[in-house]
Amino acid sequence: MAILEIKEYGEPVLREKSLPAKEITPEILNLIRDMAETMYVASGVGLSAPQVGVLKRIIVIDGQEEGLIALINPKIVRREGEVVEEEGCLSFPEIYSEVKRSSRVTVEALTQKGERIEITKEGLIARALQHEIDHLDGILFIDKVGRTKRQILLNKLKNQKK
Ligand SMILES: [Zn+2]
Numbered sequence: 001m002a003i004l005e006i007k008e009y010g011e012p013v014l015r016e017k018s019l020p021a022k023e024i025t026p027e028i029l030n031l032i033r034d035m036a037e038t039m040y041v042a043s044g045v046g047l048s049a050p051q052v053g054v055l056k057r058i059i060v061i062d063g064q065e066e067g068l069i070a071l072i073n074p075k076i077v078r079r080e081g082e083v084v085e086e087e088g089c090l091s092f093p094e095i096y097s098e099v100k101r102s103s104r105v106t107v108e109a110l111t112q113k114g115e116r117i118e119i120t121k122e123g124l125i126a127r128a129l130q131h132e133i134d135h136l137d138g139i140l141f142i143d144k145v146g147r148t149k150r151q152i153l154l155n156k157l158k159n160q161k162k
Helices: 026-041 123-135 147-161
Strands: 046-048 058-062 068-080 083-089 092-101 104-110 116-122
Touching (some): 026 046, 026 058, 026 068, 046 123, 058 123, 068 116, 083 123, 092 147, 116 123
Antiparallel strands (some): 046 058, 058 068, 068 104, 083 092, 104 116
């Protein structure tokens, strides 16, 4: 296992679209293990492959008592409700903002064993699913806030780096 480097805002890879994983190879299983370890060490709720520089449609989420949720080629097939809550991202250290998300989502994906599953989640896990799946299309949480708020957040991020 290995801790991977998390790409931070400004790295072009975060804006690219990831490709579906055609088959589940040992490399993909290794990547999932490393992503999970990286997420837990960084105390994140979720992590997507593009955040570690791999343009593949793979996400991991800390499912709390349910354990690790690792999804390959995840796709949101149903959304319900709306909720605004504070959100952060491992690619934006110490930046948080309220973001509007669906309160409940159903996601279709492949498991590490190649089984097709459909899961329905709400609360923090539903939020994490939407956030991580957005990453697979190069969409970041700051895209979901107003222009003025976004500028404030980006200035804060820039000032941190000085
Ligand atoms: Zn993120």
